[in-house]
Amino acid sequence: MYSVNVRDHFMIAHTFRGDVFGPAQRLHGATYVVDLELHRAELDADGVVVDIALATEVLRAVVSELNLRNLDDDPAFEGLNTTTEFMARVIFDRVAARIEKGELGPHASGLSSLRVKLHESHVAWAAYEGALPARSR
Amino acid sequence: MYSVNVRDHFMIAHTFRGDVFGPAQRLHGATYVVDLELHRAELDADGVVVDIALATEVLRAVVSELNLRNLDDDPAFEGLNTTTEFMARVIFDRVAARIEKGELGPHASGLSSLRVKLHESHVAWAAYEGALPARSR
Amino acid sequence: MYSVNVRDHFMIAHTFRGDVFGPAQRLHGATYVVDLELHRAELDADGVVVDIALATEVLRAVVSELNLRNLDDDPAFEGLNTTTEFMARVIFDRVAARIEKGELGPHASGLSSLRVKLHESHVAWAAYEGALPARSR
Amino acid sequence: MYSVNVRDHFMIAHTFRGDVFGPAQRLHGATYVVDLELHRAELDADGVVVDIALATEVLRAVVSELNLRNLDDDPAFEGLNTTTEFMARVIFDRVAARIEKGELGPHASGLSSLRVKLHESHVAWAAYEGALPARSR
Amino acid sequence: MYSVNVRDHFMIAHTFRGDVFGPAQRLHGATYVVDLELHRAELDADGVVVDIALATEVLRAVVSELNLRNLDDDPAFEGLNTTTEFMARVIFDRVAARIEKGELGPHASGLSSLRVKLHESHVAWAAYEGALPARSR
Amino acid sequence: MYSVNVRDHFMIAHTFRGDVFGPAQRLHGATYVVDLELHRAELDADGVVVDIALATEVLRAVVSELNLRNLDDDPAFEGLNTTTEFMARVIFDRVAARIEKGELGPHASGLSSLRVKLHESHVAWAAYEGALPARSR
Numbered sequence: 001m002y003s004v005n006v007r008d009h010f011m012i013a014h015t016f017r018g019d020v021f022g023p024a025q026r027l028h029g030a031t032y033v034v035d036l037e038l039h040r041a042e043l044d045a046d047g048v049v050v051d052i053a054l055a056t057e058v059l060r061a062v063v064s065e066l067n068l069r070n071l072d073d074d075p076a077f078e079g080l081n082t083t084t085e086f087m088a089r090v091i092f093d094r095v096a097a098r099i100e101k102g103e104l105g106p107h108a109s110g111l112s113s114l115r116v117k118l119h120e121s122h123v124a125w126a127a128y129e130g131a132l133p134a135r136s137r
Numbered sequence: 138m139y140s141v142n143v144r145d146h147f148m149i150a151h152t153f154r155g156d157v158f159g160p161a162q163r164l165h166g167a168t169y170v171v172d173l174e175l176h177r178a179e180l181d182a183d184g185v186v187v188d189i190a191l192a193t194e195v196l197r198a199v200v201s202e203l204n205l206r207n208l209d210d211d212p213a214f215e216g217l218n219t220t221t222e223f224m225a226r227v228i229f230d231r232v233a234a235r236i237e238k239g240e241l242g243p244h245a246s247g248l249s250s251l252r253v254k255l256h257e258s259h260v261a262w263a264a265y266e267g268a269l270p271a272r273s274r
Numbered sequence: 275m276y277s278v279n280v281r282d283h284f285m286i287a288h289t290f291r292g293d294v295f296g297p298a299q300r301l302h303g304a305t306y307v308v309d310l311e312l313h314r315a316e317l318d319a320d321g322v323v324v325d326i327a328l329a330t331e332v333l334r335a336v337v338s339e340l341n342l343r344n345l346d347d348d349p350a351f352e353g354l355n356t357t358t359e360f361m362a363r364v365i366f367d368r369v370a371a372r373i374e375k376g377e378l379g380p381h382a383s384g385l386s387s388l389r390v391k392l393h394e395s396h397v398a399w400a401a402y403e404g405a406l407p408a409r410s411r
Numbered sequence: 412m413y414s415v416n417v418r419d420h421f422m423i424a425h426t427f428r429g430d431v432f433g434p435a436q437r438l439h440g441a442t443y444v445v446d447l448e449l450h451r452a453e454l455d456a457d458g459v460v461v462d463i464a465l466a467t468e469v470l471r472a473v474v475s476e477l478n479l480r481n482l483d484d485d486p487a488f489e490g491l492n493t494t495t496e497f498m499a500r501v502i503f504d505r506v507a508a509r510i511e512k513g514e515l516g517p518h519a520s521g522l523s524s525l526r527v528k529l530h531e532s533h534v535a536w537a538a539y540e541g542a543l544p545a546r547s548r
Numbered sequence: 549m550y551s552v553n554v555r556d557h558f559m560i561a562h563t564f565r566g567d568v569f570g571p572a573q574r575l576h577g578a579t580y581v582v583d584l585e586l587h588r589a590e591l592d593a594d595g596v597v598v599d600i601a602l603a604t605e606v607l608r609a610v611v612s613e614l615n616l617r618n619l620d621d622d623p624a625f626e627g628l629n630t631t632t633e634f635m636a637r638v639i640f641d642r643v644a645a646r647i648e649k650g651e652l653g654p655h656a657s658g659l660s661s662l663r664v665k666l667h668e669s670h671v672a673w674a675a676y677e678g679a680l681p682a683r684s685r
Numbered sequence: 686m687y688s689v690n691v692r693d694h695f696m697i698a699h700t701f702r703g704d705v706f707g708p709a710q711r712l713h714g715a716t717y718v719v720d721l722e723l724h725r726a727e728l729d730a731d732g733v734v735v736d737i738a739l740a741t742e743v744l745r746a747v748v749s750e751l752n753l754r755n756l757d758d759d760p761a762f763e764g765l766n767t768t769t770e771f772m773a774r775v776i777f778d779r780v781a782a783r784i785e786k787g788e789l790g791p792h793a794s795g796l797s798s799l800r801v802k803l804h805e806s807h808v809a810w811a812a813y814e815g816a817l818p819a820r821s822r
Contacts, residue, residue: 001541002496007534009395013287013303013344018183020242022190028342029287029303033396043500046429047492052535053433068302070287081184085139089180105431121283122307122393122807123144124189130138146806150698150714150755155457157516159464165753166698166714170807205713207698218458222413226454258694259670259718259804260418261463267412275815276770281808292594294653296601317774320703321766326809327707355595359550363591379705396533397555398600404549420669424561424577424618439616440561440577444670479576481561532557533581533667566731568790570738629732633687637728671692672737678686 001112004049005037006056010067014082021081027072030120032087034063036095037115044110054104061103062094084118084126092116092128099132138249141186142174143193147204151219158218164209167257169224171200173232174252181247191241198240199231221255221263229253229265236269275386278323279311280330284341288356295355301346304394306361308337310369311389318384328378335377336368358392358400366390366402373406412523415460416448417467421478425493432492438483441531443498445474447506448526455521465515472514473505495529495537503527503539510543549660552597553585554604558615562630569629575620578668580635582611584643585663592658602652609651610642632666632674640664640676647680686797689734690722691741695752699767706766712757715805717772719748721780722800729795739789746788747779769803769811777801777813784817 013029036059040049066074071082080086092114099108117127150166173196177186203211208219217223229251236245252266287303310333314323340348345356354360366388373382389403424440447470451460477485482493491497503525510519526540561577584607588597614622619630628634640662647656663677698714721744725734751759756767765771777799784793800814 001539002499003528003538003540004496005536005538007396009397011302011304011395013301020183020185020188023342026342027287027344027347028285029305030285031303031305031395043494043496046431047494047497048431049496049537051431068297068300070301073301083180083184085141085180085186086184088139117140119396121285121305122281123283125142126186127140127142128138129140144807146808148713148715148806150712157457157459157462160753163753164698164755164758165696166716167696168714168716168806205708205711207712210712220454220458222415222454222460223458225413254414256807258696258716259692260694262416263460264414264416265412266414275813276773277802277812277814278770279810279812294594294596294599317768317770320705321768321771322705323770323811325705357591357595359552359591359597360595362550391551399553400597401551401553402549403551418670420671422576422578422669424575434616437616438561438618438621439559440579441559442577442579442669479571479574481575484575530670532559532579533555534557568731568733568736631728631732633689633728633734634732636687665688673690674734675688675690676686677688 002040002043002049003037004052004055005035006052006059007033007035008056008059008063009033010063012066012069012071012082014071016081016083018081030084032084033119034059034091035115035117035119036091037117038111039113039115040110041112042110050108050111051105058095058098058103062091062098065094066090084120084124085128088116088118088126088128091118092130096132139177139180139186140174141189141192142172143189143196144170144172145193145196145200146170147200149203149206149208149219151208153218153220155218167221169221170256171196171228172252172254172256173228174254175248176250176252177247178249179247187245187248188242195232195235195240199228199235202231203227221257221261222265225253225255225263225265228255229267233269276314276317276323277311278326278329279309280326280333281307281309282330282333282337283307284337286340286343286345286356288345290355290357292355304358306358307393308333308365309389309391309393310365311391312385313387313389314384315386316384324382324385325379332369332372332377336365336372339368340364358394358398359402362390362392362400362402365392366404370406413451413454413460414448415463415466416446417463417470418444418446419467419470419474420444421474423477423480423482423493425482427492427494429492441495443495444530445470445502446526446528446530447502448528449522450524450526451521452523453521461519461522462516469506469509469514473502473509476505477501495531495535496539499527499529499537499539502529503541507543550588550591550597551585552600552603553583554600554607555581555583556604556607556611557581558611560614560617560619560630562619564629564631566629578632580632581667582607582639583663583665583667584639585665586659587661587663588658589660590658598656598659599653606643606646606651610639610646613642614638632668632672633676636664636666636674636676639666640678644680687725687728687734688722689737689740690720691737691744692718692720693741693744693748694718695748697751697754697756697767699756701766701768703766715769717769718804719744719776720800720802720804721776722802723796724798724800725795726797727795735793735796736790743780743783743788747776747783750779751775769805769809770813773801773803773811773813776803777815781817
């Protein structure tokens with residue numbers, strides 16, 4: 001199995017609801033450094049997992065929708081806690097949707113799965129990994 | 138699959154027995170930077186893999202039992218080489234036991250597996266990954 | 275010249291005012307990983323720059339006043355942009371004030387200067403370095 | 412499952428062929444920081460995954476064959492794009508061949524798989540992971 | 549003294565001339581991860597050292613002139629060894645020239661000095677630090 | 686001012702004496718990742734601060750004298766606390782002595798100062814920086 005990883009980041013504000021969050025129920029924020037890892041069983045004819053320039057652009061497009069915003073104001077997250085692990089899944093879903101739309105180009109047809117990891121500090125991170133829908137492959 | 142990771146460290150002295158260890162048979166020591174990665178198929182109702190504050194406390198409790206000690210003096214390791222990979226398993230077992238006792242709270246019931254990684258320098262690390270016992274899940 | 279550095283972090287929300295900030299004028303947030311570096315010409319009788327446990331506690335106390343908050347709501351920052359470089363100075367001033375109050379213990383009498391560095395992402399950081407007031411030394 | 416990882420690096424020049432590579436079709440170069448991760452179900456009698464000194468030597472030997480060279484001049488890569496993911500596989504194959512020859516010593520008989528990760532910058536890396544041939548195990 | 553740092557990278561091929569370089573006299577290459585650190589005694593009216601978006605653009609412009617090229621073919625470096633420390637100075641000079649031309653905007657008038665650090669691997673880096681010409685300040 | 690940095694590491698056991706050290710008075714240990722930074726006003730005729738291969742060898746020689754040992758058994762440290770900041774100075778002095786003996790070659794005659802930084806964990810490090818004796822320059 002081959003993997004390629006590209007990195008970007010975004011900076012957001014949010015609150016959490018639930019006693020388990022303690023003082024994080026207050027309005028605060030985070031920098032999320034994002035690693036998007038793309039998996040593929042074999043290399044394509046050019047010898048790559050994916051066009052890394054396109055992968056960088058797709059990740060940039062997805063994080064730009066979230067960057068420098070208060071996630072509490074985003075209707076997509078209404079009634080949900082935008083925890084680090086939850087946001088990893090959000091980015092997974094949005095990247096997967098763009099792959100289905102063909103934004104990663106013809107190379108992406110061989111991709112089998114993705115892993116999205118969000119680093120929230122030097123001591124904590126969260127990730128979501130899943131297979132790509134059949135149509136993407 | 139979702140993951141959450143918390144990081145801590147501990148500093149120990151020890152010796153190794155066996156010609157394979159060369160000069161590491163002498164009394165020496167190490168800083169181990171520990172990554173505890175917890176895995177879960179789905180998020181709970183709060184949108185989390187685990188209560189990260191409790192996970193941090195549990196990891197702190199486990200490394201505190203080892204920190205600032207000579208592992209050669211610990212009866213638990215008598216006759217054993219406390220290599221980095223061995224210590225990764227020790228921490229896995231001790232965290233798993235605390236999860237079984239309920240120290241991670243009700244959230245932890247959905248955890249499926251753990252990965253413990255110990256960084257011993259900027260060029261070497263070791264890890265142990267395994268499923269949690271049925272009762273933990 | 276000797277240096278000792280301890281690291282912690284805090285997570286905040288804020289807005290910036292001024293066209294230079296572009297989309298960062300919206301409510302957003304950041305994780306700041308903080309490095310507090312303490313400088314001293316000579317080691318004390320115990321062979322240390324400072325009691326590192328006390329330095330860790332003082333840094334923790336200072337970042338706890340800011341952690342998990344919206345800086346826009348803090349009267350201390352009214353009418354000011356809480357940029358990364360500005361917050362580095364805020365932490366410098368608050369650590370220096372605690373040193374003057376004796377919170378770093380008798381060891382701290384030899385400290386000559388501090389450097390506070392705030393990492394806001396994997397590609398950007400800011401710092402403030404300055405001498406300690408005469409009374410601290 | 413246990414893992415042990417050792418790190419080294421090498422610095423090469425190369426060109427890529429194919430429009431997908433854009434300006435990287437020009438002669439350029441890269442530093443590859445290499446992580447060699449070795450996997451094993453159980454520890455051996457000494458409590459290790461592998462003799463880490465030998466693993467470091469084997470990785471050093473493999474990267475030395477590539478270090479400080481123009482990969483375009485290497486007959487092994489004629490007509491191929493020496494992308495980061497491709498080179499991860501090259502190093503995997505060469506380490507696996509040395510394991511088969513016994514260069515990792517008797518400890519290595521229990522190794523089940525390897526992962527080779529090449530970091531090409533602070534924002535991009537690629538990896539190849541695969542099982543070791545039956546004879547190695 | 550305040551500092552702000554932005555990071556980028558570039559990937560080049562080159563050779564070195566002189567016995568001191570040993571096998572690095574062969575055509576090879578490097579990834580340089582670049583840190584551009586800008587220094588200023590006091591913050592401006594917006595509370596910043598420099599417009600960080602402009603600093604990122606200027607650094608990007610400077611590294612783009614060098615990225616994905618064979619430095620041996622660049623007339624600017626004819627007869628010179630493009631070592632890591634030499635390239636740190638090249639980037640310093642080119643950023644300083646752009647500051648003189650006003651590319652960092654009115655904020656940059658207060659900048660006193662720059663430090664450019666080039667990381668060539670996980671174990672080696674080089675830097676050049678110098679004052680800005682009087683006109684820049 | 687130019688700088689070049691090389692990195693290595695060593696792993697030791699030791700105890701500290703004095704109530705300020707709390708539980709670190711017990712026998713324990715540390716991994717020290719060492720950065721040796723060499724400073725020089727101008728590059729030499731080859732375009733380098735120092736022969737980086739020789740600098741790497743000298744650092745390796747110095748840390749090898751300490752690596753995989755109990756510092757409490759070393760007569761050089763009798764009656765002294767081998768704290769991180771103290772060990773940074775020890776390495777500074779030993780590297781400086783080797784420079785005086787000519788081990789860095791003719792290039793080293795222009796070196797003005799050194800900085801030695803020891804990373805003891807992901808959250809703490811210490812350093813010593815000083816001028817080289819006149820004879821070295």
